[in-house]
Amino acid sequence: MRTVDVVVVGAGIAGLYALQRFRRDGHSVQVYEAGGGVGGVWYWNRYPGARCDVESVDYSYSFDEQLQQDWDWSEKYATQPEILRYLNHVADRFDLRRDIALNTRVIDVTLDESTLRWLVRTDTGEEVSARFCVLALGPLSSANIPQIPGLTSFAGDVHHTSSWPHDGVDFAGRRVGVIGTGSSGIQAIPRIAETAAELHVFQRTPNYSIPAGNVPVDHATRAAHKAGYPERRRRSMESGGGSPHQPHPRSALDVSDDERREAYEKRWLLGGVLFSKTFPDQLTDLDANRTAQEFWEQQIRSVIDDPAVADLLIPRDHPIGAKRICTDDNYFQTFNRPNVHLIDVRAAPIDRITPSGIDVGGRSIELDSLVLATGFDAMTGSVERINVVGRDGETLKQAWSEGPRTYLGLGVAGFPNLFNLTGPGSPSVLANMVLHSELHVDWVADALTALDSVGADAIEARPDAVDGWVRECSERAARTLMPEANSWYLGANIPGKPRVFMPFVGGFGVYRDIVEQVAADGYRGFELIRSRPEPG
Numbered sequence: 103m104r105t106v107d108v109v110v111v112g113a114g115i116a117g118l119y120a121l122q123r124f125r126r127d128g129h130s131v132q133v134y135e136a137g138g139g140v141g142g143v144w145y146w147n148r149y150p151g152a153r154c155d156v157e158s159v160d161y162s163y164s165f166d167e168q169l170q171q172d173w174d175w176s177e178k179y180a181t182q183p184e185i186l187r188y189l190n191h192v193a194d195r196f197d198l199r200r201d202i203a204l205n206t207r208v209i210d211v212t213l214d215e216s217t218l219r220w221l222v223r224t225d226t227g228e229e230v231s232a233r234f235c236v237l238a239l240g241p242l243s244s245a246n247i248p249q250i251p252g253l254t255s256f257a258g259d260v261h262h263t264s265s266w267p268h269d270g271v272d273f274a275g276r277r278v279g280v281i282g283t284g285s286s287g288i289q290a291i292p293r294i295a296e297t298a299a300e301l302h303v304f305q306r307t308p309n310y311s312i313p314a315g316n317v318p319v320d321h322a323t324r325a326a327h328k329a330g331y332p333e334r335r336r337r338s339m340e341s342g343g344g345s346p347h348q349p350h351p352r353s354a355l356d357v358s359d360d361e362r363r364e365a366y367e368k369r370w371l372l373g374g375v376l377f378s379k380t381f382p383d384q385l386t387d388l389d390a391n392r393t394a395q396e397f398w399e400q401q402i403r404s405v406i407d408d409p410a411v412a413d414l415l416i417p418r419d420h421p422i423g424a425k426r427i428c429t430d431d432n433y434f435q436t437f438n439r440p441n442v443h444l445i446d447v448r449a450a451p452i453d454r455i456t457p458s459g460i461d462v463g464g465r466s467i468e469l470d471s472l473v474l475a476t477g478f479d480a481m482t483g484s485v486e487r488i489n490v491v492g493r494d495g496e497t498l499k500q501a502w503s504e505g506p507r508t509y510l511g512l513g514v515a516g517f518p519n520l521f522n523l524t525g526p527g528s529p530s531v532l533a534n535m536v537l538h539s540e541l542h543v544d545w546v547a548d549a550l551t552a553l554d555s556v557g558a559d560a561i562e563a564r565p566d567a568v569d570g571w572v573r574e575c576s577e578r579a580a581r582t583l584m585p586e587a588n589s590w591y592l593g594a595n596i597p598g599k600p601r602v603f604m605p606f607v608g609g610f611g612v613y614r615d616i617v618e619q620v621a622a623d624g625y626r627g628f629e630l631i632r633s634r635p636e637p638g
C-alpha cells in the first residue's frame with residue numbers, strides 16, 4: 103500500500119495552504135478533494151449573487167508576500183468567481199495540483215492502533231497509509247436538505263445554493279420559489295428577482311442583513327493595501343474577528359446618542375459583517391444590543407415600501423449578531439418589486455411540495471423552479487459523513503454523539519495524529535476564514551516538526567484537556583448573547599442535532615494566544631506518544 107506522511111482531506115482554503123506548508127516542511131502529502139476542482143465552498147456555492155462578506159484584502163492568504171503583492175482584487179467584497187480564480191491561481195503558482203486527487207471523496211479514515219497510522223480509503227478505491235490525517239473539510243460544506251414532504255415529487259428543477267450548476271440557471275420568465283433567508287438566500291434573492299417572472303420567498307425566520315457596500319477597488323486603494331499589508335495583518339491577527347477593524351473603545355451604553363449613532367453609521371458604511379461588532383459589549387449586553395437593533399430597524403424600514411412587509415422582514419426572535427449577520431445588495435428593496443412575494447412559513451408552515459409547486463397556508467403556489475437556500479449541517483456535518491474510526495473502534499460520530507468534543511478545536515481524544523481544521527471548538531466561523539486556516543495549518547505543521555524533534559511518533563489530545571476545553575467554550579458562550587438565537591452555531595437548524603454552542607467565542611486573537619501558548623508549553627494537554635523506547 104502507498105504510504106505518505108500526511109493525508110489532507112479537502113482542497114479548499116485550508117487544504118491548499120496545508121499542502122503548500124507541509125510540502126515546504128519536507129513531508130510527502132496526498133490531498134483528496136470531492137469536487138472537480140479546487141476551492142472548497144467557493145467551488146460549490148455558485149448561486150447568483152454569491153460574494154464574500156469579509157473584505158478581499160483581508161480574505162486572502164498572508165503566507166507569501168509576493169502573492170499579496172501580485173494579486174489584484176477588483177472589488178472590496180469579492181464575488182465567488184473572483185475568489186475561485188484566486189484559489190486556482192494559488193494552486194498553479196505553488197504547483198499544488200500534482201498532489202491533489204480531484205473527484206475523489208474520502209469515505210473511511212481508520213486508525214491502525216499497532217502502528218498509529220491512518221488508513222485512508224476513497225470512493226475511487228484508492229487506499230493510502232498516512233502518519234498524519236488532516237481534515238480540511240470546511241465547517242459549512244455539508245448541505246442541509248429540508249425534510250419537507252413531497253420534495254422529491256417536484257416536477258421542475260431544484261437547486262441547493264451549495265451545489266449550483268456550473269453553467270448557471272436561467273430563471274428568465276420562470277416562477278421561482280426560494281426556501282430560506284439566511285446569507286445565501288439573502289444574496290441570491292435580489293439577483294433571481296431581476297429575471298424571474300414571479301419570485302416567492304418562503305421565510306421561516308427573518309434575518310438581520312446590512313448592505314454590503316461593495317465598490318470597485320481603485321488604483322490608490324490597491325496600492326495602499328499592498329503597502330500596508332504587514333501592519334494590516336498584524337492588527338488582524340490580534341483582533342476579535344481576523345480583520346484589522348477595532349470596535350469602538352467604549353460601551354454602547356456609555357456614549358452619547360450622537361456618538362453612538364455616528365459609530366453605527368461608520369460601520370454601516372464599511373459594510374460586511376462587522377456591524378455586529380461596532381461596540382465591544384454589543385454581543386454581551388442585551389441593552390447595548392438593542393441600540394444596534396434600533397439603528398438597524400430604522401435603516402431597513404426606510405427602504406421597504408409596505409410597513410406590513412417590513413414587519414415580517416424584521417427579526418424579533420434574536421439579538422442582532424447572535425446569528426451570523428448577513429450582507430446584501432438591495433435585499434430589502436427587492437420586496438418592493440411587484441413580482442416578489444414574501445410568504446411567512448412561520449405563521450403557516452409549508453404543508454407539502456407537489457409536482458407543480460408548494461402547498462402552504464391553504465393555497466397552492468405554482469412554481470417552475472425551486473431554490474433551497476437552506477444552509478448546512480454546520481461544523482460537524484462534513485466530518486461526520488466520513489467514517490473516522492479511532493482507538494477501540496470508536497467512530498468520531500460516536501465520540502461526538504452529544505456534541506463535538508475537541509481540545510482547542512484541533513485534537514480529539516482517541517484520535518492520535520488526526521487534526522480537524524476550522525471546526526468546532528475554534529473561532530473559525532466567527533473570524534476571517536483565510537487567516538484562521540493559516541493559523542491552524544501553521545500550528546499543525548509546527549506540531550509535526552516538534553514531534554520529530556523530540557522523537558515522538560504521535561500526538562493525541564488528553565481526555566481531561568478535552569473536558570476542560572469543552573467547558574471553557576461553553577462557559578465563554580454563556581457569557582454572551584450568542585446562544586440566544588436558534589442558529590447553526592448551536593446546531594438548532596438540524597432536527598435532532600445536539601444543542602451545543604460549537605464555536606469558540608473568545609475572539610480570534612485570544613484563541614491564537616491560547617494555541618500558541620499550548621505549543622510553547624510543550625503541547626500542554628496533548629500526549630506525545632513514543633511507540634519505541636527512547637534510544638540510550
Ligand code: NA7
Nearest residue numbers: 248282283284285286287306307426475476477478590595
Ligand atoms: P443559513 O444561514 O443556515 O440559512 C438557512 C435558511 O433556510 C434559514 O432562513 C432557515 O430558516 C431556512 N430553512 C432551513 N430549513 C428550512 C425548512 N425546513 N423550512 C423553511 N426554511 C428552512 O444558511 P446559508 O447558506 O444562508 O448561510 C450559511 C452560512 O454561510 C452563513 O452564515 C455564512 O457564514 C456563509 P431558520 O432560520 O432555520 O428558521
